[in-house]
Amino acid sequence: MKLLASLLLIFAGGAYAAERPMQLESVGLENISDMFMPPVSPAVSLLIKAEPVQPEERYFNAYILKAVDYLYSKYGLRGYDINSILTHDIKYHTYGVIPARHAPLTMCVAAQMEVILTAYEIYSRATGDYSVYAYLPKSSFEGLSVTDIKGHIWVNPKFNANGTADALINFGMGERRTFENLKPGDFVNINRTTKTGHAVTFIAYINSTGKVLPKYDPASVVGFKYFSSQGLLAAGKGGFDYRYAVFSVFGCPEMPYKRDCNVIYSADQKMLNTGTMTSPKFWTHVAPKIDADTAADTVLNPDFFDGITTDD
Structure with missing residues (x-):
């Protein structure tokens, strides 16, 4: 209790001088904590803007x-x-x-x-x-x-x-x-x-x-x-x-x-x-699946891909 009394005497002036005197017997550690804690500022929301993909x-x-x-x-x-x-x-x-x-x-x-x-x-x-x-x-x-x-x-x-x-x-x-x-x-x-x-x-x-x-x-x-x-x-x-x-x-x-x-x-x-x-x-990692219609391997069409263009 002597420690509590000393702390109260130190902070008796200033902002607390105009307040109603605090009853010593009502003081606990939680009250002292309140005296030292700064006022809580309103929460600030940070909006992070995603950079557009070029x-x-x-x-x-x-x-x-x-x-x-x-x-x-x-x-x-x-x-x-x-x-x-x-x-x-x-x-x-x-x-x-x-x-x-x-x-x-x-x-x-x-x-x-x-x-x-x-x-x-x-x-x-x-x-x-x-x-x-x-x-x-x-x-x-x-x-x-x-x-x-x-x-x-x-x-x-x-x-x-x-x-x-x-x-x-x-x-x-x-x-x-x-x-x-x-x-x-x-x-x-x-x-x-x-x-x-x-x-x-x-x-x-x-x-x-x-x-x-x-x-x-x-x-x-x-x-x-x-x-x-x-x-x-x-x-x-x-x-x-x-x-x-x-x-x-x-x-x-x-x-x-x-x-x-x-x-x-x-x-x-x-x-x-x-x-x-x-x-x-x-890349999305999608992949084709085998079914009855796709079971056979591809066969290249050599007549379709003949390689010839107009000026060859």
């Missing part, structure tokens, strides 16, 4: 385009062959090697797979993020079943896979983009009036002279520039290269570039398959 962060286009540049400079025009896959063996990080078949020859659907695998490597080295290789097993780029992404890139309507864009979407790695909204580094699968087709990487829209346009303009666009493997078997006459696709409704206008005419324009994704690849942190 397109270059959400999409993989920058790495796809770097892969295109690399493959063209190092493996361009080595020859086209429908029975060949990959221009060179590709290391799948620490999981082994995806072997090439008849390197350095390759064909169009394999070209798109090689673009993706090369973009993997460029991305991993640039960022230090090698988790891309854990998303799908190496075998997914080698097998042709419904659970293998290669089986979808090779095109199989029974898998709901009409092109590379569908393949990426089916495995949670891509999004749909209509033709009018494509960006450089997106993927397109075409059908022609000649009943042939092609798998390509979109580079840019073009006008009737082959001039590259900065964006889609319905009054000017007649087609698009793309990158893939096409042409003839001989080196220098086929393999990784660029072409200028022209929709059949515009005929086949002269231009100082190798053309790919008779391409069918359609809003039907079965005829003109279009879409983009998302960045790894946006």
Whole structure:
């Protein structure tokens, strides 16, 4: 009690001087605690505004385009062959090697797979993020079943896979983009009036002279520039290269570039398959399942993917 009395004498003045004297016998430790505690401030709510995701962060286009540049400079025009896959063996990080078949020859659907695998490597080295290789097993780029992404890139309507864009979407790695909204580094699968087709990487829209346009303009666009493997078997006459696709409704206008005419324009994704690849942190981990309709492996159609374009 002597301690309590001393404390009360010390704080008897000031703010407490005008108050009614406190009865000593009513003082406890809780009263003293109240005297020393500062007034409680009203709670302050902090609103944390999420930063918007920028397109270059959400999409993989920058790495796809770097892969295109690399493959063209190092493996361009080595020859086209429908029975060949990959221009060179590709290391799948620490999981082994995806072997090439008849390197350095390759064909169009394999070209798109090689673009993706090369973009993997460029991305991993640039960022230090090698988790891309854990998303799908190496075998997914080698097998042709419904659970293998290669089986979808090779095109199989029974898998709901009409092109590379569908393949990426089916495995949670891509999004749909209509033709009018494509960006450089997106993927397109075409059908022609000649009943042939092609798998390509979109580079840019073009006008009737082959001039590259900065964006889609319905009054000017007649087609698009793309990158893939096409042409003839001989080196220098086929393999990784660029072409200028022209929709059949515009005929086949002269231009100082190798053309790919008779391409069918359609809003039907079965005829003109279009879409983009998302960045790894946006992959959703969805995966196709085997059922009675998808039990059989994909079989590549060599007559459809014949590799021949207008000026070959």
